[in-house]
Ligand SMILES: Nc1ncnc2c1ncn2[C@@H]1O[C@H](COP(=O)(O)OP(=O)(O)OP(=O)(O)O)[C@@H](O)[C@H]1O
Ligand SMILES: [Zn+2]
């Protein structure tokens with residue numbers, strides 16, 4: 009019986025985003041299953057290409073001649089059936105390609121290298137000398153050269169080595185057709201594995217001398233040294249041996265040839281080190297924490313359970329609850345995944361988990377090397393990692409018996425991917441947990457409005473913790489109206505109130521956190537005389553001023569330029585930075601409190617590896633009095649000694665042109681305030697703002713989450729935003745603005761045409777095409793169409809967008825154009 013494989017081919021073009029059918033040759037029939045990685049001939053020249061088996065069948069719909077699978081690449085399928093289901097689901101949900109999804113869940117650190125090899129044909133090899141000379145004389149110089157190169161490299165040559173010759177593919181093809189050469193693909197299945205190589209004696213130490221005598225073996229000086237070393241050491245890693253004895257690989261290998269030593273390869277697990285330290289506290293869960301745990305634990309083996317939303321105020325001990333749940337899961341033989349926002353920002357959380365659970369805790373995030381990722385995957389498969397802490401991609405870790413998924417600070421925007429597939433980790437976690445009856449816990453002190461709405465509608469088990477673990481009230485937030493401060497003649501960034509409170513806190517030997525949501529020195533630089541604003545050359549963005557180097561930097565593309573003393577437009581000397589960033593805060597603070605030690609934590613000071621840990625360690629060890637930072641500060645930091653938090657410009661975030669900016673403001677105020685008074689000392693917050701009336705700020709000052717939710721949900725409803733409608737953003741971009749405009753208009757017309765065909769005539773749910781709020785990034789002009797599923801069925805809308813933007817992409821759009829489709833984007837800038 010014949011067997012056929014339907015595969016997805018790894019290729020970056022959109023028209024290959026389909027299942028292709030290949031015949032499975034006889035010799036592979038019992039080796040290829042669904043989920044396997046295979047090589048298939050593909051494209052021009054039938055280049056062997058990596059592909060993934062989605063289906064296997066023994067019948068063909070049509071009677072056509074098919075190409076055959078070349079080979080299978082792994083012994084075991086690398087995808088489980090559930091993985092393929094997930095791929096299909098994501099593809100529909102996020103309107104992306106198969107390969108986008110496959111890349112996401114593909115075991116890290118695997119890749120295929122394939123290359124073409126040229127050799128002389130049998131016919132040529134069988135020629136006698138005269139015939140060969142005749143042949144050569146019939147060829148041109150290039151062909152002769154190729155043949156001599158093949159001969160020099162022992163009859164077989166990678167074609168890459170010839171790529172400098174112009175038109176080489178054409179020439180080789182011609183030679184191959186004339187039967188002079190053979191062209192063949194070869195490939196290497198490269199798994200990026202790192203092994204350790206252990207050496208030990210193959211016979212008992214005291215039998216060595218007899219063995220040498222009996223076999224009349226004379227050892228060199230180095231070899232003797234090695235043997236003596238091994239007599240005293242059971243085994244040693246080869247590189248250590250080379251290092252210690254200055255021995256060569258040669259002398260080690262010759263010992264192996266004399267059957268004196270064994271060499272054994274073992275996996276090496278490259279564990280990323282953790283530089284943050286923490287002392288261990290003995291903790292007994294309080295009633296609220298216990299209830300939260302029990303709810304989840306008691307249903308752990310139930311089917312069709314709802315996800316849990318753990319809404320607990322800041323410092324309520326949610327992390328302890330997670331660990332207790334995970335501990336129980338472990339005792340039942342179940343593994344756990346803990347998602348945290350931007351892993352690099354949460355060394356404290358990782359350390360708490362490692363303190364409690366030890367080496368079975370693994371860490372996974374995008375900054376790991378491919379090799380490290382591969383190691384983590386292998387350790388998971390081998391059962392050596394049972395708890396994985398990671399960013400959103402950790403969701404795809406290959407656990408054998410996953411029981412729990414925790415999403416900490418689930419309101420954070422980093423849980424939505426900005427890269428294809430633009431998935432929401434929350435949605436994917438729901439899909440996975442639903443399919444496999446896994447306990448899913450979403451925790452936050454400030455749930456997102458979207459998910460909270462769903463919780464209110466019964467989609468979640470809502471669990472609340474209303475008290476802090478230390479039983480203290482949440483820190484009182486005092487509001488300072490900065491308009492009045494100006495009237496009092498205070499032009500400083502720091503209100504009198506905040507200055508007093510800082511003095512007080514320091515006098516009591518406590519520490520202070522100051523929050524401002526903008527890094528750099530000033531938000532922009534402009535000329536007071538003519539109004540010229542320094543702009544990025546590549547983006548439609550004003551440059552942020554960084555003082556040390558006297559440069560303006562683009563926070564989108566990294567472009568930098570020196571800021572001149574004179575205005576480039578009008579030559580006036582009134583070029584000044586405006587607005588405030590963390591650098592400026594640090595500078596002013598040093599003027600007012602010259603004796604205080606200050607640390608700054610923002611993207612600029614934490615970009616180097618280990619620098620974040622260093623800052624956190626210093627602050628924990630009280631080597632500084634004040635920590636200034638951006639929203640990095642809001643993520644789970646837990647310092648016993650912080651009693652005062654200053655929020656410098658609370659209303660700054662309100663003015664962001666995005667429908668989620670009120671929500672973000674509320675969340676940031678609540679989270680940053682929550683860093684104060686977490687241990688036995690009471691905390692306090694000073695919040696500076698020009699706008700004291702906005703409901704985000706009023707509700708936040710009173711820790712009134714319910715009230716904020718009620719205010720916000722009304723507005724969302726009135727404007728038809730999430731959670732009431734889905735929004736689909738399609739951004740078309742490219743270097744040529746006219747081409748971008750033409751393409752997006754083309755897309756718009758095509759979509760309208762299809763909608764009309766479905767009898768739809770009212771197009772109010774389509775906004776655009778318009779230039780994006782940030783109309784240029786990195787030399788690429790950006791235009792956008794926004795769709796809301798008002799008055800239209802979401803699947804119909806998605807179907808049409810997919811048809812135009814993916815299936816017919818090559819027809820509707822020019823090659824030079826990029827298209828980005830985002831379902832329910834975080835922001836529409
Ligand atoms: N039952 C308990 N008894 C004593 N201390 C506790 C208890 N539970 C938690 N803590 C301590 O209280 C502090 C806050 O706990 P944790 O960091 O787990 O809170 P959280 O809810 O995750 O905080 P946030 O959301 O604000 O980041 C930590 O120092 C923790 O060790
Ligand atoms: Zn000027």
Ligand SMILES: [Zn+2]
Pocket residue numbers: 544545546547549562563564565566567786
């Ligand atoms: Zn830029």
